[in-house]
Amino acid sequence: MSVQTMQERGTAAMSRETKAPKRRMGGPMGQMAPGEKAKDFTGTLKKLVAYMGKYKIQLIFVVIFAIGGTVFDIVGPKILGKATTEIFNGLVSKVSGGDGMNFGKIGRILIYTLSLYLVSALCSFVQGYLMTGISQRMTYRLRKEISEKINRIPMNYFDKRTHGEVLSRVTNDIDTLGQSLNQSATQLITSTTSIIGVFVMMLTISPLMTVVTLLILPLSVVFISVVMKHSQKYFRGQQEYLGEVNGQVEEVYGGHSIVKAFNKEKDVLEEFEETNNKLYDSAWKSQFISGIMMPIMQFIGNLGYVVVVILGGYLAAKKTIEVGDIQSFTQYVRRFTQPIQQLAQVSNLLQSTAAASERVFEFLEEKEEDQTVENPVSVEGLQGNVEFDHVHFGYNEDKIIINDFSTKVQEGRKIAIVGPTGAGKTTMIKLLMRFYDVNAGAILVDGHDIRDFNRGELRQMFGMVLQDTWLFHGTIRDNIRYGKLDATEDEIIEAAKAAHVHRFVQTLPGGYDMELNEEANNISQGQKQLLTIARAILADPKILILDEATSSVDTRTEVQIQKAMDTLMKGRTSFVIAHRLSTIRDADLILVMKDGDIVEQGNHEELIRKNGFYAELYNSQFEKAAS
Template sequence: MAENTGRRPRGPMGRGAMGAGEKAKDFKGTMKKLFVYLAEYKIQIFFVVLFAIGGTIFSIVGPKILGKATTEIFNGLVNKVSGGSGMDFEKIGRILAWTLGLYLVSALFSFIQGYIMTGVSQRLTYRLRKELSAKINRMPMNYFDTKTHGEVLSRFTNDIDTLSQSLNQSATQLITSVTTIIGVLVMMLSISPLMTVVALLILPISLGLISGIMKKSQKYFRGQQEYLGNVNGQVEEVYGGHNIVKVFNKEHDVKEEFDRTNAKLYESAWKSQFLSGMMMPIMQFVGNLGYVGVAILGGYLAIRKTIEVGDIQSFIQYVRSFTQPIQQVAQVANMLQSTAAASERVFEFLGEEEEDQTVADPVSVEGLEGNVEFKDVHFGYNEDRIIINDFSAKVSEGQKIAIVGPTGAGKTTMIKLLMRFYDVNSGAILIDGHDVRDFNRSELRQMFGMVLQDTWLFHGSIKDNIRYGKLDATDEEVIEAAKAAHVHRFVKTLPNGYDMELNEEASNVSQGQKQLLTIARAILADPKILILDEATSSVDTRTEERIQKAMDNLMRGRTSFVIAHRLSTIRDADLILVMNNGDIVEQGNHEELLAAGGFYADLYNSQFESAIA
């Protein structure tokens, strides 16, 4: 029941989110891993390829058959002028029916392959999200100490979404584009090799212009993405601290800073969008030049009876169809880079070192009483920087142990070691004579109930938030726990009482009320060992007294560790451990430590000195 806290990532994607144009460090290796995952769906992918190629071929054959209808109409008009029988409408109708049938089959095939590929991409991302969710529960705490929340969250949101979208689009688009290029080229050559050469001459011109524009616009797109993140980050930051901005009259300064950032975003966005918007008109202009050349040459060849009139119409359609897939292939190449970058970040997370969840012959937690011993404990978050030095203490079952000391003394670190969020560098922590490393982590943590200064409540009813401490608890047990934590009275005054929904930030109850709810949750869990880390720091003095009485009842018969800065709250502790710079410098009860006139006495008296001052 450890309380967790979290900050939202700065900006819409967080620091770890992917930016525009980000590339994978190991493209080949990442794509190989991705193909291993995709191999599970090889049958579906086979049918995707089959239907994609089939649908493309049917759509490619269509213009040539349609050209025969044009030829029949032209020949019919010529015959009519010459006094002949005119147009054969029955034959034209059959040609059009065939063309319509081909396009309908092509559309059906495209629908089927799109349906199958969407299913594949969604099942793949579902599997990856599931693996990420399971992985995050097996990760050691030091991973989260070295990564921002946004960096972790972006793997679940932006990277998975990018992978899903790009995989769904790029896979089928690559197949259809390559098939279209090959198929259209074959059909163009079958009509007229000479006209095909003329049509292909426009490609180097188009590619040269596109390449020049892309190089020019790329830096502006990167700038746009960067400044967009800055603008969003600033908006989120100011919105979250709006009261502080108002209190310090910083509205003008905030507006000026936003205007500067927004102006940079405007400049880079305008240039990038303008250059990007130029690509289509330039392509159309070059394409139109190609159509003019094809039309002139086609007319000349038709006059010489080398090709038919309908072939000119078919060829122009093929020219139009030829340039589009080339652009799509270029887009797919960029999309595959995004796919690889997103996949790499996901696989990187899945490949992170995990903490050992189980041991070969674990000690059972059944029947344990709660005796705790710290035996020559040494620990540092970095091995070359030890912060806990030779920590030793014995705690008997049912004792109330207070841990006090200045900020950074190592109080909370000792609790993290006790719950095996971290393992000691040397020494041992024993529970009823058993090293905590001999327990399965999940079973070990079942023995503990923890209430922190920073509360954590989720979006849901008050009843569900309390029941989080014991998921199978009855409504009566929930209410009893609430009464013990002195939370029942204020809950009954709320709309819908225990069924009132807390919003996403739980901001529709006060900070003190949130603290009471987390204490009720710990009471419901009924743990053998209780940990209170500044648990009453967010409540008023009167409420603190009531909670203290509830805590006394809760702690009776249980081993309890209380971390407190307000030393007046732990005067009745059975044992007070006074820490400084990672060491226990004094230990004893309140009266003994005051009488000794040492470090504890100085800490205790300094509270009253600061109050008087």
């Protein structure tokens, strides 16, 4: 993995480290109503057209070549009809004792017709080539914008959605959008041109036959409108349930070992079966409705053939039209109903396009974090003094979980945050990193409100080692270098030695060049934790955040890591989240949290003397050990 790629992953990486994906193996995944209609079908298509404005020059040429190819194709049957008339007149002439057929004239007509069809095919090839390029460039652009957007969306967006649902925007929805757009755009142009062109050619042959043929058109229009009305909601439902199925597959695949360990294969299959049935039902209805359109339209078209043959024969007998005109008109009837059928198919494609593009644009229009501020404070020269000034915070504004918390942390101090599971310890870290902003009060670094920093620069001050390790597919060297992208080889090795991981890496095939797989499960959990610690050591930050950093290593390694951490934390402000209270007895300040609020603060001796909640937590560990 390149250095540039690693830089682009920065914010997203920290977000994943701060909040591990929630595996929901037993509960329902979906939160979308079945059969939901597009919220704004017309508005979404307008957005799509505006988005394609960047390619307007190419689109103009697509329209020109599409119309040109269609026009040349439409003119062909009438000219070919003249050849039929010439053959008929020749036969009649021969029977009457005349000169018979004029093969030279027939040959010229056929060559002229063939030339028209060749030009039409060439125009169709060019417009197809151009439209494919436009659709692929647009899908590339959309994927790029979504990938960039992910790093600018606040954490609470991902807290409320599954990974599969977000990934579906990048995969299924954009693929559907690109494919359906490629088909529907050119089909819409050629079908519209065909209807207009064929109508004109039919009028030139026989206005009466044209009027009679048009009487079947209201049947087609009524049928198309009914299908469009009922199919849109099913196409939208199909896309959304496809996202849910992808979410389930992604979650279960990532946690397949947990599924097997808890013997939940049956439950997972039942849950998947339920969602898959919803997808099947929605997809079946949408495909069935679009599928019945074609045979019914063909039946309506066949009625037109019958009328044309009867009326055409009558008019030819009266010498109002020529025999070849009947053949031409018959082809035009087919070509008149065919683009109507194609427009009906395009209407279904547009439903699919609108459903997919609506979900993509919804994501791209999500509210973003403020990445930059006017006249931002520089992080240069800051020491790491942190102050919580009457902080109030709640994930929902109507439910505040941190009430009026204040404390000052001098640079180089070690701050421990303790409390039972779910007490809100990690919430404090999210506030420090500005993954969330406080509802009231302020968090200050060296007297500067953290909201006055650019988010990216603020986070450069922090080094993180979290309980949920995050390593990417790449070499061990690149994973350690992620903490400092311009680090030298010697700096990487020194950081690995400080984290007691150097010797272990040397035993691996390839050493620092060994590649970790996608899940990084070709090394143990403890070894992964050691690599994240080495990464934090290499970053050399002003402020350290350690969230149960040694929870995944054995006791002997924990002692070694603790020594390395003690060395690392000297001269740096450190926030340590811990469950094993014996590891933070030397902390300068201990914040005790319960039910999302800070109930006690002080050093170890002070809190033990208070004989409060901290003392209860501390003593309970020894009681469990004794029992």
